[in-house]
Each structure stands twice: as C-alpha cells, then as structure tokens.
Amino acid sequence: MKVINRRDFLKTGLAAGAGLTLGMYIPPIVAGESKPTTGKTFEPNAFVHIGSDNIVTVISKHMEMGQGVYTGLATLVAEELDAAWAQIRVESAPADASRYNNLAWGTVQGTGGSTAIANAFTQMREAGASARAMLVQAAADLWKVKPETITVQEGVVSHAASKQQASFGKLAELAALQSVPEKITLKEPSKFRLIGSNNTPRKDSRAKTNGTAVYTQDVKLPNLLTAVVAHPPRFGGKVKRFNADKTKKMSGVVDVVEIPNGVAVLAKDFWSAKLGRDQLTVEWDDSKAFTLSSEDIMEQYHKTAEQPGLVAREEGEAAASMKQAAKTLKAAYEFPYLAHASMEPLNCVVNYTGKECEVWNGTQMQTADKYAVAKTLGLDPENVKVNTLFAGGSFGRRANPYSDYIVEAATIAKAIKGKTPVKLVWTREDDMQGGFYRPMYYHTLEAGLDEKGNLLAWQHRIVGQSILKGTAFEAFMVKNGIDHTSVEGAANLPYAIPNMQVELHTPDNIQVPVQWWRSVGSTHTAFSTETFLDEVAATMKKDPVELRRELLKDHPRHLGVLELAAEKADWGQALPTGRGRGIAVHESFNTYVAEVAEVTVKDGKFTVDRVVIAVDCGIAVNPDIIKAQMEGAMGFGLAATLSGKITLKDGKVEQANFHDYTVLRMDQMPKVEVYIVKSTEPPTGVGEPATPIIAPAVANALYAVTGQRFYQLPLSLKA
Amino acid sequence: MITLEINGISHHLDVDPNTPLLWVIRDSIGLTGTKYGCGQGLCGACTVHFNDQPIRSCVTPLSAVAGGTITTIEGLNSKEGQAVQAAWEKLEVAQCGYCQSGQIMTASGLLQNNATPDDETITAGMTGNICRCATYHRVHSAVKEAANTLAGKATVEETA
Ligand code: FES
Numbered sequence A: 001m002k003v004i005n006r007r008d009f010l011k012t013g014l015a016a017g018a019g020l021t022l023g024m025y026i027p028p029i030v031a032g033e034s035k036p037t038t039g040k041t042f043e044p045n046a047f048v049h050i051g052s053d054n055i056v057t058v059i060s061k062h063m064e065m066g067q068g069v070y071t072g073l074a075t076l077v078a079e080e081l082d083a084a085w086a087q088i089r090v091e092s093a094p095a096d097a098s099r100y101n102n103l104a105w106g107t108v109q110g111t112g113g114s115t116a117i118a119n120a121f122t123q124m125r126e127a128g129a130s131a132r133a134m135l136v137q138a139a140a141d142l143w144k145v146k147p148e149t150i151t152v153q154e155g156v157v158s159h160a161a162s163k164q165q166a167s168f169g170k171l172a173e174l175a176a177l178q179s180v181p182e183k184i185t186l187k188e189p190s191k192f193r194l195i196g197s198n199n200t201p202r203k204d205s206r207a208k209t210n211g212t213a214v215y216t217q218d219v220k221l222p223n224l225l226t227a228v229v230a231h232p233p234r235f236g237g238k239v240k241r242f243n244a245d246k247t248k249k250m251s252g253v254v255d256v257v258e259i260p261n262g263v264a265v266l267a268k269d270f271w272s273a274k275l276g277r278d279q280l281t282v283e284w285d286d287s288k289a290f291t292l293s294s295e296d297i298m299e300q301y302h303k304t305a306e307q308p309g310l311v312a313r314e315e316g317e318a319a320a321s322m323k324q325a326a327k328t329l330k331a332a333y334e335f336p337y338l339a340h341a342s343m344e345p346l347n348c349v350v351n352y353t354g355k356e357c358e359v360w361n362g363t364q365m366q367t368a369d370k371y372a373v374a375k376t377l378g379l380d381p382e383n384v385k386v387n388t389l390f391a392g393g394s395f396g397r398r399a400n401p402y403s404d405y406i407v408e409a410a411t412i413a414k415a416i417k418g419k420t421p422v423k424l425v426w427t428r429e430d431d432m433q434g435g436f437y438r439p440m441y442y443h444t445l446e447a448g449l450d451e452k453g454n455l456l457a458w459q460h461r462i463v464g465q466s467i468l469k470g471t472a473f474e475a476f477m478v479k480n481g482i483d484h485t486s487v488e489g490a491a492n493l494p495y496a497i498p499n500m501q502v503e504l505h506t507p508d509n510i511q512v513p514v515q516w517w518r519s520v521g522s523t524h525t526a527f528s529t530e531t532f533l534d535e536v537a538a539t540m541k542k543d544p545v546e547l548r549r550e551l552l553k554d555h556p557r558h559l560g561v562l563e564l565a566a567e568k569a570d571w572g573q574a575l576p577t578g579r580g581r582g583i584a585v586h587e588s589f590n591t592y593v594a595e596v597a598e599v600t601v602k603d604g605k606f607t608v609d610r611v612v613i614a615v616d617c618g619i620a621v622n623p624d625i626i627k628a629q630m631e632g633a634m635g636f637g638l639a640a641t642l643s644g645k646i647t648l649k650d651g652k653v654e655q656a657n658f659h660d661y662t663v664l665r666m667d668q669m670p671k672v673e674v675y676i677v678k679s680t681e682p683p684t685g686v687g688e689p690a691t692p693i694i695a696p697a698v699a700n701a702l703y704a705v706t707g708q709r710f711y712q713l714p715l716s717l718k719a
Numbered sequence B: 001m002i003t004l005e006i007n008g009i010s011h012h013l014d015v016d017p018n019t020p021l022l023w024v025i026r027d028s029i030g031l032t033g034t035k036y037g038c039g040q041g042l043c044g045a046c047t048v049h050f051n052d053q054p055i056r057s058c059v060t061p062l063s064a065v066a067g068g069t070i071t072t073i074e075g076l077n078s079k080e081g082q083a084v085q086a087a088w089e090k091l092e093v094a095q096c097g098y099c100q101s102g103q104i105m106t107a108s109g110l111l112q113n114n115a116t117p118d119d120e121t122i123t124a125g126m127t128g129n130i131c132r133c134a135t136y137h138r139v140h141s142a143v144k145e146a147a148n149t150l151a152g153k154a155t156v157e158e159t160a
C-alpha cells in the first residue's frame, strides 16, 4: 500500500507545480466555470486535484480539438467521485508519457484514432473512485464513524446518523493524509448518474463562446516575434539563394533567417512578417523536388494496379472462383489528395533559451513532439516543456509523425540562437499547400456471382502511398509490408463472402507528404466497398438493405446500426420524383455507423437534404457530444464528397485558400438526425467514424435517382 | 495617428493605415478573441462589428474604419449578442471553437438587422462563415433560439 504522508504530498505538489520555470507565466488552459483553484490541494493521483476551495481539477491527458474530450474525461472522474458537475474544472496535463500515456498506444502520450474515451474509461473512473475513497476515509476519521456508513452525493460527504456533512474542500487537507486505496470498486453501470446523461454540459463552451479560449495563435509572451516562412513551392525543393535586403528595411521586421525548409521572416507582429515575406526574392533549387502532376500519379497507379499486390487478406480462393463465376462485375475508383484545412492554420510557439525550451501548441502528440524538439535543439528531452493548448481543429494534422511544423518553429528559434520567443504562423495558403495530405488512392474491385446470383468472390486491389512507412509508427503498424492504414475498412470487410482477396501496392517514388485525415483508411475504403456492394445488389436485383442484412448475419453490431438507420429513415417508403435514398454501413475504430442520405436531383445538380445516422459506440458516455461528433464528422466527410480535392500541377499544389479548396458551408448542411444504439459494451471513439460513410451513402442515393454510378470523389453528376 | 473606438475604449494608433483591422485588433490592441482563418474574406472567422454592422476585419484596412466604433467578441453586450451567446452555450454549439467568435458576431449582426429571420434567412446570413467542425446544424438552431428569446423579451416589455 502506498502511503502518502503530508510532507511527501506537499513535496510532490510543489515539484509538479514548479516544472520548468523560464521566468514567465502563462495561465494554464482552464476550462470550466470556476476560477483556478487556490490554497492547498489534495492530489490523490495524476488526474484529480481537489482544492480546499472545493474546486475539483481534472487533469486531461488528452488534447481538446473540439471532440469534447475534456468534458468526457471529467464526466468519468466526476461519476465515480460523486462530485457536483459545477465544481469540476479541466486542465491540460503536462507532456509526460510516464503518467499521461495513451493506454491504447503504449508509452506515448497522444490523442487520435478515436481512442481517448476508450483507453481512459477505466483509468479515469478509477482516479475518481480512488479520490472518493480517500475523502470518505478522511470523513470517517474526523467523525469517528465507519467509512461504510458514509455517503457521497453531489460533492457533499455525509453521515446520516450523526447528521454530519462536509464538502470535498473541507476534507481535502485531511484526505491528503490518507493512504491511496489498493483496491477500489467501480460503480455498476445501472448506478451511473452522469455517464449517459445529458447533465454534463461541455466544460469548454463558455470560453469558446466569449472569445477567452486560448489557442496557439493567441499566446502572448514578452518580446515574442512572429515568424512567417517562405516555403519551397515544390515538395523536396531547397533554397538556392535569397535576397532579403528589401525585407530587412521594412518596419517591424527584426530578422530574416534561412532554415532547412525555406526562409523565415521574423517581425514584431504577423502583418509585418507577412509583408516582409512578400518582399523576399528566393531562388529555389528544384533538382531533388517532386515535379509530377496529379494525372501522372494516377496514370502510374492505374498501371501498378494491373499487377498483383501484397496480400492483406485472403479467404478461400478468390482468383479461382472468380473464373468460375457465372457473372462478374468490375469497377475502379479514384481518390484525390485532401487537406485537413482546420480553421486554425498551423502555428507553434517556442521559447528556447539555449538550455531549455518551452513549447505552446495544440498538439495531438505531446511526447513525440517533445523528443523531436529536443533533437532539433540538441537538448535533453527533460529540458523541453510542452504546454498543450486548445486546437482550432486538427483532424489528424496536428499529429504529425515528423512533428513537421513544430520542428520548424524550433529550427527558427535555434537560428536566432533563442534571442526571443518565436510564434511560427502558417498562413492559410501555407497550410493548404504545405503537404501532409490524405493520400491519393486508386482501387480496383471485382465481384463474382454464382448461377443463383449469390456473391461468390470479391477481389479488391488498392494503390496508394503509405502514411506510416519511414515513421516511428512503422514498427508496429506496418506488417509484412502492409500499412494497416492503407487497407483498414477493406481488409476487414465484414460481409460473408466465401472467397475474398484484398491486395495492396505502396508506391515509394511519390514525394508528396501524406498523413492521417479524419478516419484515415476508411476515407477511401468505405467509399469503394459500400458503393460497389450497392452495385452488386442492383445486379442481383436486391434491395441494398436486404443484401447487407443477409451478408451481415454474423455481425450483430453492424446489423444493429443498419436496421436502426433504415427504420428511422423510412427506408423502402416512396419519395417524390427527383428524390432518393442511399445507405452505407461501416465500422472504424471499433465504432459502428450506418447513414442514410436523402438527396434531390434537379437541373443537373443535387442537394443532400437529410441524413439519418445510427451509431453503436458501446456505452454512450456523453450522448450530446456523441451527437455533435456524428453531425460534425458527417459534415466533414460531406465536404470531401461534394468538393474536396487537392491537385498538383508539375509538383505545385494548385489550391491555396477556401475559394479553390471549397469546404462545406451552412447552405450545404443537410438536416441530421442521430440515433445511438443502447449498449453495455465498453465505450469506443466517436470523433471519426461518421466521416467515411457519407460519401457512399450520397453516391448510392444519387444512383437511386439517376441510375449513375460514381467512381471518383468528389462526386459529380454527368451532364 | 488613427483614432478608433474598440469595445468602448478609444485608441490612438500609430499603425500603417493599410494594415488589416484584424491584425490591429489582435497584435496592436491585443484582443485575441477575433480569429484569423483565411485572410481573404472567405471564412468569416475574423468578423467584428463596425458601427454595429458585421464586417470581415481581415480585408478591411485600418484606414477604412478610422474614427468609427468597433465591437469584438470581447465587447459584445448588445441584447442580441447576449441572446446569441446564451443560445450558443445552451445548445453547446462550439466544438473546436475557433470559428465561433466569427459565427457569433455574424449571428448577432443578423438579429440586429432582422429580429425574426426565417430558416432561409438564417442559412443565407450564416453561409459566409465556415466551420470545419461542421457545427452548422447547431449554429442554425442557436440563431433561432436566440431570436425566440429576443421575441419573448420583447413581448414581456410590451405587456409591461
Ligand atoms: S479570416 Fe477574415 S474572412 Fe477569413
């Protein structure tokens, strides 16, 4: 049993609070109604602090980018602690993999892959339960009663028989003297009062409604300079020479430095830095740069797809049975590069002093970034402190396996020898053209039917760049040459088809930087598989829901969302001419989603009018946040369905801003209904799984109206 | 020297008059609630009120608003603004939140000009504001909610 005595507790408290001091103070990112806690605190574990002022601080090991994780983790703690929701505030954890690692990822701290609630579900509840037990023991000692006779409700500890009561704050100091319990019992799900309720309003709502929420872009430090970088126009390009004479004479400009990936202009404010960059003349060395166009890449992929690839899944004898099939169907699909285009363009603040470095960023991968910065600056990682701020969206981009823009900020700080703190700001154009896109892909699919019209064989071949090759993730996510993120959603297709083969080609001559983009592999595999299956159903003259129902017999959770979505969307009921419905179902990150899209086609154009979403994510921790994530993730996918496309011309990215990389706007947002399947399974993620299936649902709906099939994203109707 | 009133405080600014108002607000004045999203008038993240009308501060040079009155999210205290903020919190509109200052400034401007917008008017009025988290469904409902709140208040005042 671990006994924390008061002296130790104070020592730990102090050590944890002090950290790296660089002589300046930025208030920690606080979400919630209350002021930061003051006075003495009870710190039973790394996740819960209770102040004598009765404020409970939940330390979030995950970053908040809109997905609601601050509220989610706080709900789990508050549930088992029996705290009042109003007394909870949330603070971001320091980067420290020893305490704040993602349990789904092993030894790194990070947020992604819809893992936050799934990995922390038990951990956070235990943190709350453990704190509760110590508060109860403190009250028992104080009142000289048995702990079993004490109850806790809404942040009040009571002993009914003696009519004694105390707040958490009153007991905090005494509780700190208690031993941390070795064994704790968690609540039975039937006793949950916060989990699954809508009594847990988001902790970050107010700050995000009155302009006080602090993002990286908003960080202020004394003598802070803003850096804007002229990047090479082609990936792999380098600076040959540059002239900064004009720039250096401009007011506000303080310095111009060359860095490995371009030329950085440092100024007193953003606008001066940006104007300074406009006046630079840079000659680029493109000798090692990537100079192909999107069409060239696609042409290469077409050729590659003629050859067999590495086998990602094999069941039965797909090739042989395809030959015996009475009827076969073939299709090929093309997917463009996609930019994340979060509303907050990339940025990062660093303060490097020569011996230490402090970083402020809305990052999804705190500890990897910490090591990358340490390496760049030649520092011991111990001397790099990472502060995690809110991110203005990310969708995967702020989880860069190379810590690209963070390293860039550190490189600039190093180039000016840490004279001043630096805020690196990418303009929208830099963000759009800076790479790390969802890769381009090419898929071919073939299905074979037997005489009776049953699905006999399925062959799927995928061509596209690997996201993970060459990164730290390669070791555990690339097996036998197969990058899991290239085939997920296809290699685990749930349909009962006796002969199946899924193959992968990973070209390695394309230098365009690629990365995960909300729902990763499923962004393309869900489209090809779910539209192709629809085509198979039409060939069989079967209703798309009926065929899926037959093929999903052994997959009750897929089936559950399929049936729920179909029922709520009035599947099978007639619609007026020009309107139609389409359905798609898919599992990603262990969450099951079905969507029914309703479209109208008129004058060669279409609108998506209504989307019904059914989701099974196990126990629904925060139903309203789940709904919000379904609405938002579907909308994010719809943007790529309707218009998302990054293209290259001779190696240069052709899009620059929201006029040529158009994203979803309110007039394109359909009516959305979300239905959550009741479940007692452990909770799974909700940030991504609604994204990939809106495109196939819409494509299938358009087919229902027009008879046209779609083999490319974004979708376009034939004239 | 350019004089400008921001959130009720008068500022004398020794700034290049061509500087976009957004950067004056953020970097010279230090109010960071107004956001940079595109810098080209395409996304609405930088929306503030100039003499009570919503404008895109990223494409508005300082010279164009000289002598005028600017309201940013930090100073939004009109009855429409407060109704909008309350509705935003009630319906939990914000996800990442980055676009929401702009959404709220646009929505309150919309209600100042039209207290009883119908669904199409709300959509048309809000379509200039991009939200990559696609909170549109809730933004729309929250504008309606705010309009209802304001109408309710107006009725009470009339009867009183
Ligand atoms: S930042 Fe002004 S409209 Fe986008």
Ligand code: FES
Pocket (backbone or CB within 6 Å): A066, A343, A392, A393, B094, B095, B096, B097, B098, B099, B100, B130, B131, B132, B133, B134, B135
């Ligand atoms: S809430 Fe994230 S961009 Fe709107």
